[in-house]
Amino acid sequence: MPSQTLKSVLAATGALALAATTAAPAFAQQQQPGQLTVLRTIDADNYDPIRSTATAAAEIVYLLADTLVSVDFDMQTVQPLLAESWEVSDDGLTYTFKLRQDVKFCSGRAMTAEDVVFSFERWLSPESSSPTKFRAGNVAEIRAINDHTVEYRLNEPYSDLLFQLALSFASVVDRESVEELGENFGVQGFGGTGPYCWNSWTPRQEVVLDKNPHYTWGPPIYENGTPQVERMVWRVIPEANTMMAAVQTGQADMTYYMAPFAIESLRAIPTLTVQQQDNYLYDNFVGFKTDKPVMNDPAMRRAINQAVNRDALAQAAFFGLGTALHSLLNPKVIDYDPATAELTPAYDPDAAIATLEEAGWELGSDGVRVKDGQRAEFLLYGIRNTQNPVMMEGMQADLRRIGVEMEIQLWDGTAAWGRLATQEFDAFVLSYPYVTATEALSLYFRSTQMPTPNRMNWNNEETDRLIDEARQATDDETRKAAIGAAQRQLVEADVWMPIVSQPMILVSGQRVEGARPHGIYGAGIYKGLDISLTD
Structure with missing residues (x-):
């Protein structure tokens, strides 16, 4: 059963949902014919694909630019x-990509292999200091064989390469636009081959995108190869009740940022369509700094995993729409190891107490346990959001x-990332998107990723060896075995506590047809090529 704290929160958010159905919206915008208005709660700091790791950036970049490959709605198929x-050499070191010959940038200039090479070299350049360039693998050389063939050569095999090249960081951009805008690329303008072109950006308010008149090359996951909407306007509406009222009254067309408490009431409105992407991969977890006092005790980490009711947390935060995680990774991800579900500690407060007492953590007079003079207390950092x-x-x-x-300190988005880059906390709560098990473990658990994003400071030779073996595998069996062993090792060490897999729920109004939630890296509509308006 949820704790009294959680019951109080549930009651409060339920009251907010009731209030939202009667409140007059503060959001007041006249809908324009041919314009799709999408609401979200946050903005990005910039829209240069190599400079931002934010989901709020990726969801726009996917509309402004394209990648060499795409990922289907099943989150499994490239x-x-x-x-x-494309072709891959037997040794896994060389990928040869045959490019389409009908692709144009928003400027009307034809895209060639040289543009692909420029985009990747810009991403990988030391001068760019891109926080995501590790995703490109250990690159030896990328070169244009001719105008429509790119050779991507690695120093070592990289089993995850195609999935990583589908992410927004690997977008192909217009060299002329980059050279013209310089540091303002992705801030004052953008040149890409995506289905939409940059019109304007008013930070923390809205991004305006116009249909790319040249676009005919959409991925085969869509029925339409061309965009059906003339203009997209992405507006930032942080307040949940305002967003809910705007969608209800038709002042906005679509959102996948709707507060979970509102979903059930919106399902009952006949003019709205509510869809959930069942294959969505975006998980919440608590990580422990394994080299800090208290957190460096495996028994403490195990007891925390035993003591916390994940099902209650998922219910309270996501109103039954999220799925509590009882394994290190989402069971739907590529190369998930089912054995980790058996190894992950079940909710059992009595077992947690026994684990602590066996490890020498004795209950103090104030109700807090003590071992060797060290109190069982720790500081947790995180981002302040709804959940x-x-x-x-x-x-x-x-x-x-x-x-x-446990002391809790949550920060708004502008301050949180700086705080989370420090060593001043003992544990942290975060959420993250991913497409494969190898990606997730490579991102968070390799020692080369310390101090961030490996904020656990997990430095283990066996973990590194297993992840590297999976990354460099040239066959499925070897990759699955290695990354499965890594998952089991990390679960047994209780390096972090999985909490919940977030839901991807797309709410659209009566003007909208053809919408379907996707969710790669949190981008709910991805290319959005089948979306049309009835007016």
Whole structure:
């Protein structure tokens, strides 16, 4: 059963949902014919694909630019995009991409292999300091064989390459636009081959995109190869009730940022369509700094995993729409190891108490446990959003019942990432998107990723060896075996605590047809090529 704290939160958010159905919206915009208005709660700091890791950037970049390959709605299948076909050498070191010959940038200039090479070299350049260039693999050389053939040569095999080249960071951009705009590329303008072209950006308010008149090469996952909407306007509406009212009254067309408490009431409105992407991969977890006092005790990490009721947290934060995670990774991800579900500690507060007492953590007079003079208390950092306060307060209450004190400090998005790059906290709560098990573990658990994003400071030779073996595998069997062993090792070490797999829910109004949630790297509509308006 949820704790009293969680019950209070549920009651409060339920009252907010009732209020939203009667409140007059503060959002007041006249809908224009041919314009799709999409609402979201946050903005990005820029829209240069190599400079931002934000989901808020990726969802726009996917509309402004294309990648060599795409990912289907099943989040399992790589499909063509700018590359109509590709070949991989037997040793896994060379990928040869055959490009489409009908692709144009928004400027009307034809895209060639040299543009692909320029985009990748810009991404990988030391001068760019791109935080995502590790995703490109250990690159030896990328070169244009002719105008429509690119050779991508690696120093070592990289089993995850095609999936990584489908992410927005690997977008092909217009060299002329980059040279013209310089540091303002992705801030004051953008040149790409995507279905939409840059019109304007008003930070923290809206991004305006216009249909690319040249675009005919959409990926085969869509029925239409061309965009059906003349203009997209992405507006930032942080307040949940305002967003809910705007969609209800038809002042906006679409969102996948709707607060979970509102979804059930919106399903009952006949003019709205509510869809969920069942294959969405975006998980919440708590990570432990394994080299800090208290967190460096495996028994403490195991007890925390035993003491926290994940099902209650998922219910309270996502109103039954999210799925509590009882394994390190989402069971739907490529190369998920089912054995980790058996190894992950079940919710059992009595077992948590026994684990602590066997490890020498004795209950103090104030109700907090002590071992060798060290109190069982720790500091957790995270981003302040709708769900994190709910989940962390629930976790805090669960831990108090076993004699562990957790202090919570949550920061807004502008301050949080700086704080999370420090060593001043003991644990942290985050969420992240991914498409394969190898990607997830490579991102967070390799020692080369310390101090961020490996904020756990997990430095383990066996983990590195297994992840590298999976990354360099040239056959499925070897890759699955290695990354499965890595998953099991990390679960047994309780390096972090999985909480919930977030839902991807797309709400669209009566003007909208053909919408379908996708969700790669959190981008709900991806290319959006089948979306049309009835007016």
